[in-house]
Amino acid sequence: MNALKRVLGVVWIAIGIAAAYFLLIDQAIPKFETGKQEDLIPAIIYTFVLAPIIVGGLGIFGYYSLTGEYSDK
Amino acid sequence: MNQHKKSSLWTVIGASSVGTMIEWYDFYIFGSLATIISTKFFPSDNPTAAFLSTLATFAAGFVVRPFGALFFGRLGDLIGRKYTFMVTLLLMGGATFMIGCVPSYETIGFMAPTLVLVLRLLQGLALGGEYGGAATYVAEHAGPGQRGYWTSWIQTTATIGLFVSLIVIMATKSAMTKEAFEDWGWRVPFWVSILMILVSYLIRKNMSESPEFAKVKAEGKTSKNPLKESFGHKLNFKFVLLALFGLVMGQGVVWYTGQFYAMSFIEKTMGLADQKGNIMMIAILMATPFFVFFGWLSDRIGRKWLMLIGILIAVVSYRPVYKAMYETTSIKNKTEITAKTVLVAETKENKDALDSVYTTTKEFTDGATWKEVKTVALENGVAKIVDGKPKVDKVTTMVVNDADKWMVTLLVFFQIFLVTMVYGPTAAFLVELFPAKIRYTSMSLPYHIGNGIFGGLLPAIATSLVVSAGKLNDAAVAAGNEPVVQDAYLEGLWYPIIIGAICFVIGAIYVDGKSTAHKE
Numbered sequence: 001m002n003a004l005k006r007v008l009g010v011v012w013i014a015i016g017i018a019a020a021y022f023l024l025i026d027q028a029i030p031k032f033e034t035g036k037q038e039d040l041i042p043a044i045i046y047t048f049v050l051a052p053i054i055v056g057g058l059g060i061f062g063y064y065s066l067t068g069e070y071s072d073k
Numbered sequence: 074m075n076q077h078k079k080s081s082l083w084t085v086i087g088a089s090s091v092g093t094m095i096e097w098y099d100f101y102i103f104g105s106l107a108t109i110i111s112t113k114f115f116p117s118d119n120p121t122a123a124f125l126s127t128l129a130t131f132a133a134g135f136v137v138r139p140f141g142a143l144f145f146g147r148l149g150d151l152i153g154r155k156y157t158f159m160v161t162l163l164l165m166g167g168a169t170f171m172i173g174c175v176p177s178y179e180t181i182g183f184m185a186p187t188l189v190l191v192l193r194l195l196q197g198l199a200l201g202g203e204y205g206g207a208a209t210y211v212a213e214h215a216g217p218g219q220r221g222y223w224t225s226w227i228q229t230t231a232t233i234g235l236f237v238s239l240i241v242i243m244a245t246k247s248a249m250t251k252e253a254f255e256d257w258g259w260r261v262p263f264w265v266s267i268l269m270i271l272v273s274y275l276i277r278k279n280m281s282e283s284p285e286f287a288k289v290k291a292e293g294k295t296s297k298n299p300l301k302e303s304f305g306h307k308l309n310f311k312f313v314l315l316a317l318f319g320l321v322m323g324q325g326v327v328w329y330t331g332q333f334y335a336m337s338f339i340e341k342t343m344g345l346a347d348q349k350g351n352i353m354m355i356a357i358l359m360a361t362p363f364f365v366f367f368g369w370l371s372d373r374i375g376r377k378w379l380m381l382i383g384i385l386i387a388v389v390s391y392r393p394v395y396k397a398m399y400e401t402t403s404i405k406n407k408t409e410i411t412a413k414t415v416l417v418a419e420t421k422e423n424k425d426a427l428d429s430v431y432t433t434t435k436e437f438t439d440g441a442t443w444k445e446v447k448t449v450a451l452e453n454g455v456a457k458i459v460d461g462k463p464k465v466d467k468v469t470t471m472v473v474n475d476a477d478k479w480m481v482t483l484l485v486f487f488q489i490f491l492v493t494m495v496y497g498p499t500a501a502f503l504v505e506l507f508p509a510k511i512r513y514t515s516m517s518l519p520y521h522i523g524n525g526i527f528g529g530l531l532p533a534i535a536t537s538l539v540v541s542a543g544k545l546n547d548a549a550v551a552a553g554n555e556p557v558v559q560d561a562y563l564e565g566l567w568y569p570i571i572i573g574a575i576c577f578v579i580g581a582i583y584v585d586g587k588s589t590a591h592k593e
Contacts, residue, residue, distance in 0.1 A: 061314045069311050070583050
């Protein structure tokens with residue numbers, strides 16, 4: 001189980017990076033570019049709230065997992 | 074447990090649950106009255122006011138709650154649970170009462186939406202601090218082995234708060250004319266809050282501090298810096314991350330799908346605007362006792378797998394359940410009585426312009442009725458063009474027969490049943506994950522990020538996914554091809570399905586089923 005936890009650490013980091021691409025490149029930037037009022041708030045939320053939590057959070061979780069922080073002693 | 078201890082525990086539960094229920098009530102009446110609040114404070118033809126309106130919805134609901142969790146969580150771990158959640162109660166009650174007193178945009182201009190935004194932010198802060206305090210306070214009175222059952226009463230408060238808000242609004246509406254309600258009556262549910270808060274304050278005032286925290290304090294073992302100890306030390310922070318990704322984000326999307334996305338889907342996608350309230354209220358009433366049942370069950374069989382299985386069933390069943398809801402009421406599956414179809418075309422004045430309005434009503438052999446109102450905005454006698462297309466608004470409503478209504482109610486009940494399975498044991502699980510001296514801070518933040526951000530953003534993200542799929546289909550059809558996305562109305566469900574699936578895997582592999590506070 002400990003080996004699986006470590007391997008999955010890479011998966012969580014990868015999901016964090018994929019989420020960053022989806023939230024910023026696929027969602028937020030096109031919304032910023034429309035210049036429409038109704039697109040501005042979701043774009044801000046994606047960029048400054050959701051992306052840092054998912055990318056940063058999953059990234060750190062993956063790193064901890066990879067370095068054995070969650071391994072059973 | 075002796076009789077005296079049990080009766081004082083019921084007093085603790087009553088004082089904590091009523092206050093938390095009122096806070097949810099306060100939070101929800103703003104949402105339930107959002108349409109009328111918009112007309113009073115945020116006129117849609119004014120872009121700045123509309124911007125403030127969106128901020129009031131998003132910022133208070135999603136962004137501010139975690140800050141409230143940090144601020145009040147820290148306070149709760151420093152000075153105690155009781156005083157902190159007294160402050161959150163008064164803050165919420167005061168802000169709610171004041172929203173009901175703010176003069177309209179017509180009277181004081183921009184000061185009105187600005188004041189409402191500030192008060193709404195205070196509501197969000199208070200809510201962020203309340204839940205963790207109440208859950209911790211109750212759990213620390215209950216003792217090990219019974220925390221699931223006793224804290225599950227706190228878990229019912231969010232659903233009951235929503236229910237009570239709907240009841241108070243309906244009672245106020247029925248006590249006056251529609252005009253009076255729109256003029257000033259909508260303020261009554263906000264004013265009612267102050268009475269409820271006063272009663273709850275008086276009850277809570279006489280409660281004593283939680284025994285576990287009192288012991289920690291008496292031994293001089295309280296945290297000097299709860300924020301640093303919760304999030305600055307790897308040993309605790311890794312459990313904060315585990316709580317968020319291994320449970321609460323999944324619980325958040327299950328909660329918001331079952332209680333809010335279902336409501337929006339019934340109204341906007343299925344068109345059952347007039348029957349929505351009835352369906353939701355029956356489903357909520359039927360499901361609410363299961364919060365307590367699953368809380369109790371988690372004390373006996375463990376919390377981890379109970380909650381994770383709830384998330385897994387949600388992940389697997391959402392698409393078939395929503396497809397069944399849609400198909401049950403879809404007019405494609407009904408036989409139209411063509412002789413009863415009526416089409417009325419008329420011109421209506423709309424402020425300084427005219428609109429062409431086409432109203433179509435249809436009846437079906439099973440007793441269902443369907444109505445579509447298509448409004449074409451006119452400019453100089455021809456259709457007004459916006460973004461290269463005629464500006465057309467279409468509103469479709471439907472009333473289904475009792476059998477279909479009950480089928481939809483049952484399918485919504487199933488979703489809320491899953492909510493109770495996942496949410497019922499959540500407070501006990503979170504409380505047991507962290508040591509008493511930093512418990513309030515450590516459990517509040519993942520809870521409000523999971524619910525406020527992962528859950529709270531669900532309606533916006535799901536709607537955006539459905540719109541994107543619709544655009545792809547429109548483009549394909551315009552190019553003479555078949556639609557590329559089948560059942561585009563189900564696309565929004567990918568968000569809770571993916572988040573839930575990730576949460577299930579993390580929870581199953583990383584969460585220790587026997588988890589208790591990791592360093593007590």
